[in-house]
Amino acid sequence: MTNQEILTDAFCTALGIDAGQVTDELTYNTIPQWDSTAHMLLIAELENRFNVMLDTDDIIDMSSVAKAREILANYDIQF
Amino acid sequence: MTDYQNFQSHYERLLQMPVFGINQQEKWAKLSPIFEWLHQHHRAHCAAYANITSSAPAHFSSLENVPFLAVKLFKLMSLSSTPTQNVFRTLHSSGTTGQTPATITLDKETSARQSKTLVKVLQESLGRQRLPMLIIDSPVTVKPGSSFTARAAGIQGLSFFGRDHTYALDEQMQPNWQVIEAFHDKYHDQPVLLFGFTFMVWQYFVKAFQQSSGKPAFERGILLHSGGWKKLESEKVDNDTFKNTVAELFGIHQVINFYGMAEQVGSIFTECEAGHLHCPLFSDIIVRDPYTMKPCGSNQQGLLQCVSVLPTSYPGHSILTEDLGRLLGEDDCRCGRKGRYFAIDGRLPQTEVRGCSDTFMAGDAV
Numbered sequence: 001m002t003n004q005e006i007l008t009d010a011f012c013t014a015l016g017i018d019a020g021q022v023t024d025e026l027t028y029n030t031i032p033q034w035d036s037t038a039h040m041l042l043i044a045e046l047e048n049r050f051n052v053m054l055d056t057d058d059i060i061d062m063s064s065v066a067k068a069r070e071i072l073a074n075y076d077i078q079f
Numbered sequence: 080m081t082d083y084q085n086f087q088s089h090y091e092r093l094l095q096m097p098v099f100g101i102n103q104q105e106k107w108a109k110l111s112p113i114f115e116w117l118h119q120h121h122r123a124h125c126a127a128y129a130n131i132t133s134s135a136p137a138h139f140s141s142l143e144n145v146p147f148l149a150v151k152l153f154k155l156m157s158l159s160s161t162p163t164q165n166v167f168r169t170l171h172s173s174g175t176t177g178q179t180p181a182t183i184t185l186d187k188e189t190s191a192r193q194s195k196t197l198v199k200v201l202q203e204s205l206g207r208q209r210l211p212m213l214i215i216d217s218p219v220t221v222k223p224g225s226s227f228t229a230r231a232a233g234i235q236g237l238s239f240f241g242r243d244h245t246y247a248l249d250e251q252m253q254p255n256w257q258v259i260e261a262f263h264d265k266y267h268d269q270p271v272l273l274f275g276f277t278f279m280v281w282q283y284f285v286k287a288f289q290q291s292s293g294k295p296a297f298e299r300g301i302l303l304h305s306g307g308w309k310k311l312e313s314e315k316v317d318n319d320t321f322k323n324t325v326a327e328l329f330g331i332h333q334v335i336n337f338y339g340m341a342e343q344v345g346s347i348f349t350e351c352e353a354g355h356l357h358c359p360l361f362s363d364i365i366v367r368d369p370y371t372m373k374p375c376g377s378n379q380q381g382l383l384q385c386v387s388v389l390p391t392s393y394p395g396h397s398i399l400t401e402d403l404g405r406l407l408g409e410d411d412c413r414c415g416r417k418g419r420y421f422a423i424d425g426r427l428p429q430t431e432v433r434g435c436s437d438t439f440m441a442g443d444a445v
């Protein structure tokens with residue numbers, strides 16, 4: 001799997017949504033599935049899949065799929 | 080300041096500034112235009128607020144000039160500055176039996192500011208890293224579908240600071256011994272975060288372990304707790320007793336209390352190494368005489384008024400609480416933090432609360 005595919009898959013698993021819904025524009029708190037509880041699941045999923053440790057700033061900043069990629073790039077994950 | 084965008088950019092600039100590094104005078108220079116805007120915003124969007132504050136000045140010459148609402152108003156009526164279609168979440172304070180819980184209306188923007196501010200303020204105590212987290216509560220409290228209480232909101236907000244979130248209590252509020260033991264085995268030699276409401280921590284965790292033979296040691300643990308001492312008064316548990324007992328039982332020496340009200344989620348006041356509660360850049364404290372509503376002198380006991388730059392969805396930027404406290408000083412705490420610091424003494428007895436005016440205007444009282 002490419003990193004983009006892993007990212008999409010992590011969103012699907014954590015939020016319980018279809019891959020088709022995981023677009024760059026998908027934003028935190030705009031769908032019922034991505035609420036603050038799911039957000040913590042998503043963080044844990046991304047940490048496991050990419051083997052990174054995200055800090056509290058990352059959690060607050062991770063407001064969209066595009067933003068998630070940007071943050072992971074700071075941890076040398078290439079897309 | 081004219082429009083919402085402008086307000087938001089003022090707020091975002093605050094996020095970039097030191098949370099406890101700006102002295103009171105400079106802080107007020109930054110906050111006064113924000114409070115003037117918030118006042119106008121809520122006057123324009125909440126008819127009840129406009130009514131109550133009709134005699135307030137448009138410009139606030141000092142922090143003490145910001146008009147306030149009594150906290151019980153939020154229990155008596157629904158105060159919202161948000162059109163129904165923009166309501167994102169309604170928060171209910173956990174009123175004790177016989178009390179009407181307060182209802183707080185949140186839109187997405189206010190909710191986001193609450194999370195961001197909470198993180199910013201707590202990073203000053205906890206750093207940016209997230210620690211394995213033991214939550215001294217039951218998972219039932221945050222179960223999806225149940226009504227969203229202030230306690231659940233508190234746990235959820237704080238969970239940003241943890242990883243591997245583990246609930247220490249079962250559905251009957253008894254220690255879940257196996258879960259606690261597993262958490263301890265995994266993490267006892269590294270920094271961990273324990274979080275719970277003060278009463279819950281004491282009643283269901285500390286007391287349970289006082290009576291058991293095995294006690295899990297978390298030598299590198301940080302215990303963060305909040306919620307007040309009222310329920311512990313009959314047991315004569317104060318901050319010192321609490322700290323000493325936790326240190327004795329679990330080897331935890333970093334115990335941080337924080338004060339915050341359900342009506343101002345995100346605006347919290349954290350305890351420093353000297354044991355004083357501090358006002359971060361985003362909020363402030365005024366202590367008022369319960370009868371005259373005039374600001375109290377230093378170290379004089381009165382009612383706490385909390386102001387916060389966060390709420391745009393409901394007129395809760397300036398609330399007179401039913402909590403008693405004392406202003407201890409300004410810019411000169413020995414911990415080095417700037418701004419006001421204070422102590423909480425308890426709650427005003429219910430009978431006296433009833434005697435206080437709901438709608439006392441700062442303009443009348445200063």
Ligand SMILES: [Zn+2]
Nearest residue numbers: 351355412414
């Ligand atoms: Zn201090």
